[in-house]
Amino acid sequence: MELRFFEIYRNPEYLWLLAEGVTLSALVTLAGAILGFAMAACLAVTRYERIPVLHWIAAAYVDFIRNTPLIVQLFFVAFGLPQLLGYVWPFWAHAVLALTLNFSAYFAEILRAGFQTVDAGQHDAARALGLPRFVRFFKIVLPQSIAQMFASLNSQFIFLFLTTGVISEIGVRDLTFAGLYIDSRTFRSFEVFITLTVLYILVSLAFKGLMRLVEKRAFRWKGAR
Amino acid sequence: MKDLFIALLGKPDGIILFQLLEATQYTIYLSLIAFLGGGLLAALITLVRIAPNTWGKRISVSYIWLFQSTPLLMMLFLAGLGVPRLFDIDVNPWTAAIISLVIYASAYLSDVWRGAVESVPVGQWEGARAIGLGFLKTLRLVILPQAFRIALAPTVGFMVQIIKGTSLAYIIGFHDLMAIGKRWANAPVEGSEPFIIFPLMALIYFALCYPLTLYSRHLERSFGANTNKVAPAAV
Numbered sequence: 001m002e003l004r005f006f007e008i009y010r011n012p013e014y015l016w017l018l019a020e021g022v023t024l025s026a027l028v029t030l031a032g033a034i035l036g037f038a039m040a041a042c043l044a045v046t047r048y049e050r051i052p053v054l055h056w057i058a059a060a061y062v063d064f065i066r067n068t069p070l071i072v073q074l075f076f077v078a079f080g081l082p083q084l085l086g087y088v089w090p091f092w093a094h095a096v097l098a099l100t101l102n103f104s105a106y107f108a109e110i111l112r113a114g115f116q117t118v119d120a121g122q123h124d125a126a127r128a129l130g131l132p133r134f135v136r137f138f139k140i141v142l143p144q145s146i147a148q149m150f151a152s153l154n155s156q157f158i159f160l161f162l163t164t165g166v167i168s169e170i171g172v173r174d175l176t177f178a179g180l181y182i183d184s185r186t187f188r189s190f191e192v193f194i195t196l197t198v199l200y201i202l203v204s205l206a207f208k209g210l211m212r213l214v215e216k217r218a219f220r221w222k223g224a225r
Numbered sequence: 226m227k228d229l230f231i232a233l234l235g236k237p238d239g240i241i242l243f244q245l246l247e248a249t250q251y252t253i254y255l256s257l258i259a260f261l262g263g264g265l266l267a268a269l270i271t272l273v274r275i276a277p278n279t280w281g282k283r284i285s286v287s288y289i290w291l292f293q294s295t296p297l298l299m300m301l302f303l304a305g306l307g308v309p310r311l312f313d314i315d316v317n318p319w320t321a322a323i324i325s326l327v328i329y330a331s332a333y334l335s336d337v338w339r340g341a342v343e344s345v346p347v348g349q350w351e352g353a354r355a356i357g358l359g360f361l362k363t364l365r366l367v368i369l370p371q372a373f374r375i376a377l378a379p380t381v382g383f384m385v386q387i388i389k390g391t392s393l394a395y396i397i398g399f400h401d402l403m404a405i406g407k408r409w410a411n412a413p414v415e416g417s418e419p420f421i422i423f424p425l426m427a428l429i430y431f432a433l434c435y436p437l438t439l440y441s442r443h444l445e446r447s448f449g450a451n452t453n454k455v456a457p458a459a460v
Contacts, residue, residue, distance in 0.1 A: 063435065069393075072392065073427070079410065080419040156458075166393065190307035190310060192307070200299065
């Protein structure tokens with residue numbers, strides 16, 4: 001037993017690969033999270049407003065995604081869909097699509113639960129005042145629920161980031177991919193995966209910091225927490 | 226059994242479905258072992274966490290933080306490739322998958338259980354102390370029966386995370402539903418194209434997970450803590 005971390009950090013090629021991997025992992029996750037959040041908002045609103053038929057489809061979609069593994073969804077998006085529909089995309093685009101579809105279901109569940117915490121009386125009162133549906137939603141429900149959903153969305157986002165390593169399985173050159181490459185060259189598996197773990201934790205800490213900044217800016221009215 | 230599938234569905238389809246379902250049993254075994262092992266370890270960590278001991282608290286908090294922050298995939302790589310190469314030993318995929326999933330499950334379950342114990346009002350601890358019960362007796366007779374009801378729904382819900390988590394074990398050579406399915410998807414056989422195999426696998430995983438999700442929801446409705454908070458979930 002001998003730890004030889006220097007075999008990784010003394011090699012500029014490996015350092016560069018790891019840096020590229022961190023960047024790509026972070027970017028693909030961010031893209032998936034932003035698109036996924038937009039989709040989740042649509043899903044959650046559809047369910048909250050009980051839009052006929054669509055709210056049923058949205059609920060089924062969320063349940064299906066949440067009860068199947070990300071990797072199966074990823075393989076279907078990356079290998080199944082292109083063959084079925086006959087399109088050719090770069091690997092990272094498949095990964096972004098798969099993560100978007102996956103993240104949206106988890107975010108939608110948090111949003112739906114968040115909307116429900118708004119007191120029903122608020123909704124009824126707005127209705128009694130004759131406010132139209134979208135005003136009720138955007139001026140009454142959303143502002144009251146968004147601040148408290150933010151914390152849940154944050155931790156969900158970090159959790160999801162930690163699962164994105166699977167995109168290396170479809171050839172995306174993310175952090176895990178970089179690690180596997182270095183591992184295949186050096187055979188220092190233990191050192192390589194410890195390094196990757198530390199990098200994943202550092203990136204998730206960076207994301208946490210970023211989110212705290214966003215929270216401070218967006219919810220200044222809530223005061224210091 | 227295999228012949229029945231072939232008789233019903235024809236040559237390639239019957240064999241594919243049979244092999245997928247046969248491989249599913251290993252997914253189930255691995256999930257059960259991970260849940261039971263993870264539960265035992267989590268019980269120990271929870272106990273250390275809530276016991277009146279500063280060092281135990283620190284250690285269990287660090288443990289939970291560390292293993293909740295480590296991606297499951299990295300744990301699998303470390304247990305399946307890293308440790309065997311470092312110590313020059315053979316670790317078979319079963320052992321590596323079980324160790325990673327047990328640690329993964331224990332970190333999350335102990336967090337859920339700690340939350341359940343802490344949601345029992347402090348007055349209950351004080352009351353038990355006032356009538357002269359010690360720490361373990363208070364826990365066993367007063368706190369745990371109440372915490373159990375709160376913890377049940379999220380615990381059942383977490384089993385879904387474990388089942389989904391086992392789908393990563395194929396990466397270190399574990400032969401489960403995922404491994405067999407992926408092999409078929411790569412095979413140039415008509416009827417095993419990726420757009421057929423992967424939805425089929427998704428359906429099998431769904432059939433394993435969804436009943437647990439429904440049961441967890443049922444438990445939450447009957448006697449869960451009505452917090453309206455969605456626990457983070459992934460994989």
